[in-house]
Amino acid sequence: xxxxxxxxxxxxxxxxxxxxxxxxxxxxxxxxxxxxxxxxxxxxxxxxxxxxxxxxxxxxxxxxxxxxxxxxxxxxxxxxxxxxxxxxxxxxxxxxxxxxxxxxxxxxxxxxxxxxxxxxxxxxxxxxxxxxxxxxxxxxxxxxxxxxxxxxxxxxxxxxxxxxxxxxxxxxxxxxxxxxxxxxxxxxxxxxxxxxxxxxxxxxxxxxxxxxxxxxxxxxxxxxxxxxxxxxxxxxxxxxxxxxxxxxxxxxxxxxxxxxxxxxxxxxxxxxxxxxxxxxxxxxxxxxxxxxxxxxxxxxxxxxxxxxxxxxxxxxxxxxx
Amino acid sequence: xxxxxxxxxxxxxxxxxxxxxxxxxxxxxxxxxxxxxxxxxxxxxxxxxxxxxxxxxxxxxxxxxxxxxxxxxxxxxxxxxxxxxxxxxxxxxxxxxxxxxxxxxxxxxxxxxxxxxxxxxxxxxxxxxxxxxxxxxxxxxxxxxxxxxxxxxxxxxxxxxxxxxxxxxxxxxxxxxxxxxxxxxxxxxxxxxxxxxxxxxxxxxxxxxxxxxxxxxxxxxxxxxxxxxxxxxxxxxxxxxxxxxxxxxxxxxxxxxxxxxxxxxxxxxxxxxxxxxxxxxxxxxxxxxxxxxxxxxxxxxxxxxxxxxxxxxxxxxxxxxxxxxxxxxxxxxxxx
Numbered sequence: 001x002x003x004x005x006x007x008x009x010x011x012x013x014x015x016x017x018x019x020x021x022x023x024x025x026x027x028x029x030x031x032x033x034x035x036x037x038x039x040x041x042x043x044x045x046x047x048x049x050x051x052x053x054x055x056x057x058x059x060x061x062x063x064x065x066x067x068x069x070x071x072x073x074x075x076x077x078x079x080x081x082x083x084x085x086x087x088x089x090x091x092x093x094x095x096x097x098x099x100x101x102x103x104x105x106x107x108x109x110x111x112x113x114x115x116x117x118x119x120x121x122x123x124x125x126x127x128x129x130x131x132x133x134x135x136x137x138x139x140x141x142x143x144x145x146x147x148x149x150x151x152x153x154x155x156x157x158x159x160x161x162x163x164x165x166x167x168x169x170x171x172x173x174x175x176x177x178x179x180x181x182x183x184x185x186x187x188x189x190x191x192x193x194x195x196x197x198x199x200x201x202x203x204x205x206x207x208x209x210x211x212x213x214x215x216x217x218x219x220x221x222x223x224x225x226x227x228x229x230x231x232x233x234x235x236x237x238x239x240x241x242x243x244x245x246x247x248x249x250x251x252x253x254x255x256x257x258x259x260x261x262x263x264x265x266x267x268x269x270x271x272x273x274x275x276x277x278x279x280x281x282x283x284x285x286x287x288x289x290x291x292x293x294x295x296x297x298x299x300x301x302x303x304x305x306x307x308x309x310x311x312x313x314x315x316x317x318x319x320x321x
Numbered sequence: 322x323x324x325x326x327x328x329x330x331x332x333x334x335x336x337x338x339x340x341x342x343x344x345x346x347x348x349x350x351x352x353x354x355x356x357x358x359x360x361x362x363x364x365x366x367x368x369x370x371x372x373x374x375x376x377x378x379x380x381x382x383x384x385x386x387x388x389x390x391x392x393x394x395x396x397x398x399x400x401x402x403x404x405x406x407x408x409x410x411x412x413x414x415x416x417x418x419x420x421x422x423x424x425x426x427x428x429x430x431x432x433x434x435x436x437x438x439x440x441x442x443x444x445x446x447x448x449x450x451x452x453x454x455x456x457x458x459x460x461x462x463x464x465x466x467x468x469x470x471x472x473x474x475x476x477x478x479x480x481x482x483x484x485x486x487x488x489x490x491x492x493x494x495x496x497x498x499x500x501x502x503x504x505x506x507x508x509x510x511x512x513x514x515x516x517x518x519x520x521x522x523x524x525x526x527x528x529x530x531x532x533x534x535x536x537x538x539x540x541x542x543x544x545x546x547x548x549x550x551x552x553x554x555x556x557x558x559x560x561x562x563x564x565x566x567x568x569x570x571x572x573x574x575x576x577x578x579x580x581x582x583x584x585x586x587x588x589x590x591x592x593x594x595x596x597x598x599x600x601x602x603x604x605x606x607x608x609x610x611x612x613x614x615x616x617x618x619x620x621x622x623x624x625x626x627x628x629x630x631x632x633x634x635x636x637x638x639x640x641x642x643x644x645x646x647x648x649x650x651x652x653x654x655x656x657x
Contacts, residue, residue, distance in 0.1 A: 128652070138472035138475075142472065142475055142476055146648045147648065149584070149644040150644035150645055150648065153640040153644055154641060156637050156640075247487075291495050296491055296494050296495070300490045303483060303484060304491060311480055314476055315477070317473065
């Protein structure tokens, strides 16, 4: 990183990236099936739909990308993120259970339960990892994905037996289509999480060196692990309840950033945030314009783009041995 | 090849009565489950006209299930042999998802006319050729790497499956509703509602593939010894592997057309078959896998449909049990 700072151009990189992402965000404000300039209703529509939607994109993109980074540090594995560890699926299970047990529960209650479920699920995953000694780092995401499959099979079973399968499909399809004023505000919780991550970044980086090293430099590893997992669980739980799954986002962004800038977590954090926002905004805008006036949910486009990048990363790894 | 056979022969003979017994029990389960599905709770007197109509309808279900189970089981064993490992399966590696993508792409780029224009045997043939071509290219390339690492493969396959899934959903979203209707009618069969018209063609194709597989059962034994050994023993390794991948692609596309994707079924069946067969020879393993597949699927269907009245749950339960099973297997392997 020091070498990056010495170069004068590198100092300009971050402001330039911020400007670029801001331009994307502005673009997102003005793209959509409803023509804002056509009548007096345009301005009102702008604040009811476009602004909340764009804010939700920024918050969710940021949160999921940062969640991926934290999980990768804590598990010391590059291929880990909420959708490859079953965290999202646990959050979904928590949400479904709340709706089945207490259909009248307000949004905050659902979010809390989903976050708690995500936390439990992530701890189960980390517990499995610590219990067994893994020879290959690639087994970790595999186990996570399979865990996710099992959990979501159980969720589907629950949904089928209570006739709520259709509801499940619309809920978890990561999409910003239904985000309007009054539906997205809870996402600000996620902003708080990102802020906390910025404050905690150094400790999480040290924890990422492993339990022994972290302990010997005076860090309470277990505490940081719990706090980190808690932050990820809250971010995932809230995003899952409001938006749905955003697959591979937390995997693609931190990996691309650290391929380019190396592995300093705190220095990379702004870049990870910006990258997450940029990818989500681009995917959502593409989803909005590809077949106007209909929309393609952002999670599908993310699924295609994300898996392509993921596979490229894997094959690069194979090529380099 | 002869050497291989004689070497494994004594083990085989020592266990022969027990293996034969297992085989018999499995066959009995298959027959009982089939008869059960056919005749349980049929309205009307046995032998009356209503009875036979109901049984006729159910025969289609039973035949579909048997065919699909056979396809999945044999395809998985072949894939295991061709790729020299017992974790990867065609379904886990995204073959089913690839099939769905290809079908969707066909409608997406050429309209639904492309699907209806290629009906009957021609349809099966064209689709299979496309699918086989692409699968062979993709997976052949993936497995060709000398530095091929099993875990990378597996992860690439799983992620490919996810990516193909998203890709086909995106394309399906962009289809006109009428095209989508035609596509989904073609694409997503399920166990209790299968297409009786397609069945004879599928059966024909599967029978042909199985005949080829059975003829090459001894070559498969050699193939299982790995690349170097089989080259040494005079096998054209690369050609054999590609032929086997082609057969796998055909079997999986038939199975996916009839009942949709079944991620973990082949894995469960093949893994259990290796345990039960007591021999690695394909002439033992293949029939075991096929029978086990039929027993599991028919039995599960019978129990769910007539005991719990929840026939639609079968694939979810397979996913759940299979996922747990796979996880445990992976963990035990991973920690060794």
